[in-house]
Amino acid sequence: MKEVKEVIVETDNVGKRIDVFLNESLAEMSRSQIQKLVEEGKIKVNEKEIKSNYKVRLNDKIQIFIPEPVKLEVKAENIDIEILYEDDYLAVVNKPQGMVVHPAAGNYTGTLVNALLAKCKTLSSINGVIRPGIVHRIDKDTSGVLVIAKNDIAHRSLAEQIKEHSVKRIYIALTEGVIKKDAGTIETLIGRHPIERKKMAVLQKNGRHAITHFRVLERFKENTLIEARLETGRTHQIRVHMSYLGHPLVGDPVYGHKRQKIKLSGQALHAKTLGFIHPYSGEYMEFSSQLPEYFEELIKKLRNQK
Template structure:
């Protein structure tokens, strides 16, 4: 069981304890935190409190996070589009529609199921549900992912992400015509206070920086390349909505009337990193998927 200790600071004075804790980690839902509170896993100044407890400055909070229940993840012979593989690292091109790792209620057909059938030597740092997974892309986003095959590789790749030395470039189609050729969006991202299932630009969010350049303009859309400096959940989708150019097809952050595509028009096309053992810089590029290319052809023909 992991324990986390924190002291309530001034900006959280008067806020509900369940809200404060849920904002600590974007992987924790507010309902999950409320369950921990009901089970007495959260102590404030040594006493259990209810989810609606209002925080005070200098409150001492101790959160006892229960160990995850062991879940059997079955290897499944799902074909993998492998771009690189050695004893330490695997680079795969994930198709649109595939979830990266299992979750309760969604235990089959994921990238992890496919990886377990392909090789047994994946890093165990992220536990039974996410073996080898260093970073993620959304279910309906296609593109390149680096996988760690041992703990040495995992720690190295995570450190490279933290130090912002990994190259991650995406291509996207967005609503609207962006007038300038280049731009940088520097806006913090956290849980949307009005919708806990979504992310948003919020004042107390985590640092998030996205650089973009326009590749092609159409009558009502723009085709652009986005480069991540940080890697927050839904970062490109949230940032482009924030500046008024939401991704085409995005069911969560975009308009309903959009291009004929199932999910956001987003592809992780370029991935570069230093090999964890040799230090050599490796970079890979995955071409735009056929469905994405079809949309571009349709937009070009409609000019």
């Protein structure tokens, strides 16, 4: 049975756009979810359909018809993935560029989780049906090393290590422009962009503490190859921090320059090294993976242009 919520507009909110007003009034719903419901005719004002830019009036009676939740089922798929290490407690994989880590709205197949369900007999349940075994993530177009938990005890241990910033995470990235400093540390607050809600941004307040250490590996005519070490792990952290420095990652469709000379299908970013304490043995383990072929070829091309 569909759930119907009713909201009456009071004096303090008169004149607000309905999507803004409902986003403030209903903490459990995002503005994009509200806009989608408006488009589908599932939000009515005084029993009439409206548009997202409708400005609410005093005593407007707003009805929100919330659809029944879709039962989610993630299926195992026989997708070839590179497993760098595996035991009874965890697995370490090398995720290719272009693969999404876990299913999300509109994208329930072809993900790393779909592949893992076919490869591993058990996965931790802490993150539910959609993200079994997933302790940390990297973006779709970022390649590299990820650790997967096979049970909840391993998951909690690894998650705690990430929270305490004791996990070694080193990335290789190619930036726009030539970075003059040989090394540096970027320390800021990172949070959701105040206007473009799909982006993250460096904020002056209300963000989460974020620290990235970088050093230059090689300089080219118009680009720089760097090693970036994460001390914290905020969403899009390296991409946001390098853009903040004025050196966004080559190929970055979100934080990069609008006109990029080098055309890529996504940012040139590779999670090269991952080190952590094994949840059961207490042994320190470290894994590295080679740069993907497209990245190696790009570096060779830039060397030839020097």
